[in-house]
Amino acid sequence: MINIVRLFAVTFIILLPLYSLARVTGPCVNCHTMHNSQNNLWVADSATPNPALLVADCIGCHTGQNTGVNTMPYVFSTTPPQYGTTGTEADTNTLAGGNFYWVSNVDDRRGHNIYGLAGPDQILTLPPGGDGTFSGQLRCAGTMGCHGDRTVSEQISAVKGSHHYKDHTTWQPGTTIAASYRFLDGIQGLGDTSYEYHPTDLKHNKYYGFDRTAESETPDGTISSQCAQCHKNYHNGASSLTSSGTFATGVWLRHPTDYDMSNAISSDEYQLYNNSSTYGNNIYSVISPVATAETSTTVNTQVFAQANDAVVMCLSCHRAHGSPYAGSMRWNYKAWPAGGYNGCAICHTAKN
Numbered sequence: 001m002i003n004i005v006r007l008f009a010v011t012f013i014i015l016l017p018l019y020s021l022a023r024v025t026g027p028c029v030n031c032h033t034m035h036n037s038q039n040n041l042w043v044a045d046s047a048t049p050n051p052a053l054l055v056a057d058c059i060g061c062h063t064g065q066n067t068g069v070n071t072m073p074y075v076f077s078t079t080p081p082q083y084g085t086t087g088t089e090a091d092t093n094t095l096a097g098g099n100f101y102w103v104s105n106v107d108d109r110r111g112h113n114i115y116g117l118a119g120p121d122q123i124l125t126l127p128p129g130g131d132g133t134f135s136g137q138l139r140c141a142g143t144m145g146c147h148g149d150r151t152v153s154e155q156i157s158a159v160k161g162s163h164h165y166k167d168h169t170t171w172q173p174g175t176t177i178a179a180s181y182r183f184l185d186g187i188q189g190l191g192d193t194s195y196e197y198h199p200t201d202l203k204h205n206k207y208y209g210f211d212r213t214a215e216s217e218t219p220d221g222t223i224s225s226q227c228a229q230c231h232k233n234y235h236n237g238a239s240s241l242t243s244s245g246t247f248a249t250g251v252w253l254r255h256p257t258d259y260d261m262s263n264a265i266s267s268d269e270y271q272l273y274n275n276s277s278t279y280g281n282n283i284y285s286v287i288s289p290v291a292t293a294e295t296s297t298t299v300n301t302q303v304f305a306q307a308n309d310a311v312v313m314c315l316s317c318h319r320a321h322g323s324p325y326a327g328s329m330r331w332n333y334k335a336w337p338a339g340g341y342n343g344c345a346i347c348h349t350a351k352n
């Protein structure tokens, strides 16, 4: 009986009509329960009431299969999602972050091992490239997670005041959790309202990037600086990125991020980004996207169209949540050329 009540509560959520408005809408009862009690049976996903009187926790609400009409962004699916070759083909049903299905069901290398979805990572017990300040198993939000205020330990408290106040129509300046890109505290950007369900060059997330001039520089608000909160050395730090110690001279020690490709444009390798036939006519690639320093609400559909709009970022190669491939890669670079896909060639057009 309890399970029927639970199912009822959860079904309510799954059936929420899906076209994304600016923020959560709909009857309060879909998402909140005043006492966690109906006919003396619990309503929420457990007998213990959830914070903010919610009927489910982050994972409870954000589990399901995306159809293109759901307003709830689903990041975990209990059945195998359709990812295709790069997660961008017409028959896919994953979103920009990818999906936690594979790290939950296949192995530890396919994404972030979130508590409640997967056991602790048996291979990576600490974040690679980290400075030792983070340890323990990841959660969605708060001190142990990526979303919300990372100084608050309880997850819902960490995102409090965000769900009802998201405004997708403006550039996210990162001034509050609600006004941060995808509730990532302080991170800027413009989120696609369908979270990149079937993205195209005309409809996709706009990521914020910055063209650095020093390897110790930690630009405020870029998507790559968010990853650097735990994977610091992969992004910044003295002698972390370049052999010469002077940013962007000589050869690299680690793949550049928060670095604009136009700096390397003397090589026609990058001029032909995304298989363009001519420089200056480069269409934005949803397979290997780039970030931009331009902060208007106009989606960046062309690359090299304005200053610093070709910034390499962590998400040029990775999915933040998980993917079917090792290292949470956007494409299977290890299986290429026999199989897989050479997404590196979107930028390294001379290497294919």
Ligand code: HEC
Pocket (backbone or CB within 6 Å): 024, 025, 026, 027, 028, 029, 030, 031, 032, 052, 054, 156, 159, 160, 161, 162, 163, 164
């Ligand atoms: C689609 C789901 C959903 C619906 C519908 C919904 N809420 Fe919420 N609400 C949430 C979530 C998730 C949180 C907790 C996280 C946060 O604050 O972002 C929350 C938090 C709150 C909070 C505390 C934080 C704040 O923003 O003040 C209040 C109060 C609240 N809701 C009231 C309501 C009322 C009243 C209604 C009906 C008019 C309602 N909610 C409908 C999902 C929903």
Ligand code: HEC
Pocket (backbone or CB within 6 Å): 108, 109, 110, 111, 112, 113, 114, 121, 124, 125, 126, 127, 128, 134, 138, 144, 145, 146, 223, 226, 227, 228, 229, 230, 231, 314, 315, 318, 319, 320, 326, 327, 328
């Ligand atoms: C709050 C800390 C934290 C943040 C922020 C964070 N990570 Fe991680 N990451 C970890 C930890 C811990 C691991 C190792 C354990 C695991 O995979 O769960 C990890 C592992 C990884 C892995 C290896 C996955 C595997 O199992 O092979 C990749 C790739 C990765 N992170 C990329 C990113 C990217 C990209 C971002 C930014 C969008 C990011 N991380 C932000 C903590 C973090």
Ligand code: HEC
Pocket (backbone or CB within 6 Å): 020, 021, 022, 023, 024, 030, 031, 032, 054, 055, 056, 057, 058, 059, 061, 062, 071, 072, 073, 140, 141, 147, 155, 156, 159, 163, 166, 181, 182, 183, 191
């Ligand atoms: C009661 C259900 C519910 C719970 C619990 C919930 N969410 Fe959500 N979440 C939603 C809905 C519905 C939306 C879509 C809102 C919209 O249309 O903007 C959403 C949107 C989001 C977004 C996208 C924001 C954007 O930029 O558009 C993020 C990120 C997110 N939730 C994270 C979380 C995290 C982290 C937790 C737990 C701390 C959580 N959610 C708990 C229902 C929920």
Ligand code: HEC
Pocket (backbone or CB within 6 Å): 248, 250, 251, 252, 253, 255, 256, 260, 261, 264, 270, 288, 289, 290, 311, 312, 313, 316, 317, 333, 343, 344, 345, 346, 347, 348
């Ligand atoms: C979003 C564009 C982009 C993608 C995708 C990309 N790269 Fe790069 N890569 C660059 C840029 C820009 C540089 C810096 C070139 C320079 O400074 O001359 C670079 C540098 C490198 C270097 C170091 C070259 C040197 O001179 O030190 C290697 C090696 C490399 N990339 C390999 C790869 C591989 C392998 C992949 C796929 C897993 C990949 N890249 C994907 C843009 C990209």
Ligand code: HEC
Pocket (backbone or CB within 6 Å): 127, 128, 129, 224, 227, 228, 231, 234, 235, 255, 256, 257, 312, 313, 314, 315, 316, 317, 318, 326, 327, 328, 329, 333, 334
């Ligand atoms: C040019 C493409 C590219 C970019 C940009 C990139 N990565 Fe990676 N990353 C890779 C590849 C390829 C692997 C190896 C994946 C595998 O295991 O097959 C990897 C592996 C990782 C791992 C796992 C390391 C381990 O010890 O197993 C982490 C963590 C990671 N990347 C984080 C990041 C972060 C954080 C950023 C941004 C600062 C970033 N990556 C930018 C391509 C990239």
